[in-house]
Amino acid sequence: MDNTVTIHRDWWPSPAKLNLFLHILGKYDNGYHQLESLFQMLDYGDRLAFETNETGDIAMALPMAGVKDEDNLIIRAAKLLAAHSKCNKGAKITIDKRLPMGGGIGGGSSNAATTLVALNTLWDTQLSVDELATLGLQLGADVPIFVRGETAFAGGVGERITSAPQPEQWFLVATPNVHISTAEVFSAADLPRNTPSMRWENYNFEKTRNDCQQLVANRYPEVAKLLQWLVHYAPSRMTGTGASVFAVFCDQASANDVQAKLPASTKSFVAKGVNRSPLLQKLEEQHSMYATSDTN
Ligand SMILES: C[C@](O)(CO)[C@H](O)COP(=O)(O)OP(=O)(O)OC[C@H]1O[C@@H](n2ccc(N)nc2=O)[C@H](O)[C@@H]1O
Numbered sequence: 001m002d003n004t005v006t007i008h009r010d011w012w013p014s015p016a017k018l019n020l021f022l023h024i025l026g027k028y029d030n031g032y033h034q035l036e037s038l039f040q041m042l043d044y045g046d047r048l049a050f051e052t053n054e055t056g057d058i059a060m061a062l063p064m065a066g067v068k069d070e071d072n073l074i075i076r077a078a079k080l081l082a083a084h085s086k087c088n089k090g091a092k093i094t095i096d097k098r099l100p101m102g103g104g105i106g107g108g109s110s111n112a113a114t115t116l117v118a119l120n121t122l123w124d125t126q127l128s129v130d131e132l133a134t135l136g137l138q139l140g141a142d143v144p145i146f147v148r149g150e151t152a153f154a155g156g157v158g159e160r161i162t163s164a165p166q167p168e169q170w171f172l173v174a175t176p177n178v179h180i181s182t183a184e185v186f187s188a189a190d191l192p193r194n195t196p197s198m199r200w201e202n203y204n205f206e207k208t209r210n211d212c213q214q215l216v217a218n219r220y221p222e223v224a225k226l227l228q229w230l231v232h233y234a235p236s237r238m239t240g241t242g243a244s245v246f247a248v249f250c251d252q253a254s255a256n257d258v259q260a261k262l263p264a265s266t267k268s269f270v271a272k273g274v275n276r277s278p279l280l281q282k283l284e285e286q287h288s289m290y291a292t293s294d295t296n
């Protein structure tokens with residue numbers, strides 16, 4: 001057996017997203033919902049590092065608190081890529097987890113996408129972005145958007161993606177201390193499911209909403225309280241199915257000022273909205289590195 005281990009010392013970013021709006025248009029026969037949403041990529045998130053091997057072993061370097069390896073979207077993504085591309089290589093994966101779990105900011109989906117994109121490079125499996133996005137959809141509705149890495153409008157269950165660059169804005173993202181299950185929100189009888197389809201070009205924050213917000217605010221007073229507080233300072237909304245909420249600012253200093261006023265017990269971060277995710281930027285750096293070494 002080949003016991004070669006290759007340590008890649010660099011970190012691969014696994015950024016967060018916000019749903020600047022989230023409209024529910026209906027429900028498909030398979031139980032999933034037809035959505036329209038503007039996914040804003042952020043310059044803040046988790047980081048992953050990969051130590052590849054020739055034995056085929058795939059595992060976390062340290063188990064992630066509260067998530068068994070076999071359920072971890074990182075491990076599931078690595079195994080899916082290995083199986084799909086008939087690759088015999090493995091990886092020991094380290095995560096620097098900064099995003100709250102179940103926060104509506106895409107933590108697990110983004111981790112899965114970063115794993116697919118990074119290992120596709122490190123294992124040299126050479127799948128196209130389209131193939132990686134299709135594979136990712138098996139792991140979660142939000143994985144394709146993170147694979148593509150652009151701020152974008154999404155339709156369908158989230159997989160019909162159109163790049164939609166937005167003006168640069170800053171966001172204060174705050175997460176109340178409650179865990180909200182996405183499946184629970186989508187199975188609620190009183191969830192609105194009849195928002196008309198919208199033309200992307202007509203997007204305007206004030207004229208859109210998050211169709212899950214009212215229901216979540218009713219069930220989780222902590223979310224309602226935080227939104228009521230934030231909205232005094234800036235336009236604010238819930239992201240995904242919660243629990244995180246965000247406020248929009250023109251500059252970093254204004255976002256920092258409001259963050260400083262939050263109770264110390266409320267988890268929060270300030271991030272810049274970006275049109276190309278840090279993962280995409282990392283991938284471009286890698287490719288230009290290979291291109292440079294090819295010509296040397
Ligand atoms: C609502 C969003 O947070 C918006 O970003 C996402 O689309 C949810 O994406 P996700 O967490 O990756 O979702 P998945 O893991 O695929 O699905 C979790 C659960 O949410 C429900 N679900 C999710 C996405 C969708 N378009 N319709 C749904 O009904 C399904 O009941 C599913 O069992």
Ligand SMILES: Nc1ncnc2c1ncn2[C@@H]1O[C@H](COP(=O)(O)OP(=O)(O)OP(=O)(O)O)[C@@H](O)[C@H]1O
Nearest residue numbers: 072073101102103104105106107108109111142240
């Ligand atoms: N690598 C991972 N990171 C975070 N959660 C994971 C991971 N793998 C599996 N999970 C599971 O997924 C659940 C949802 O976590 P996640 O952080 O993805 O939610 P989210 O931010 O609400 O995502 P989304 O916005 O896509 O709905 C967690 O409670 C956890 O059990």
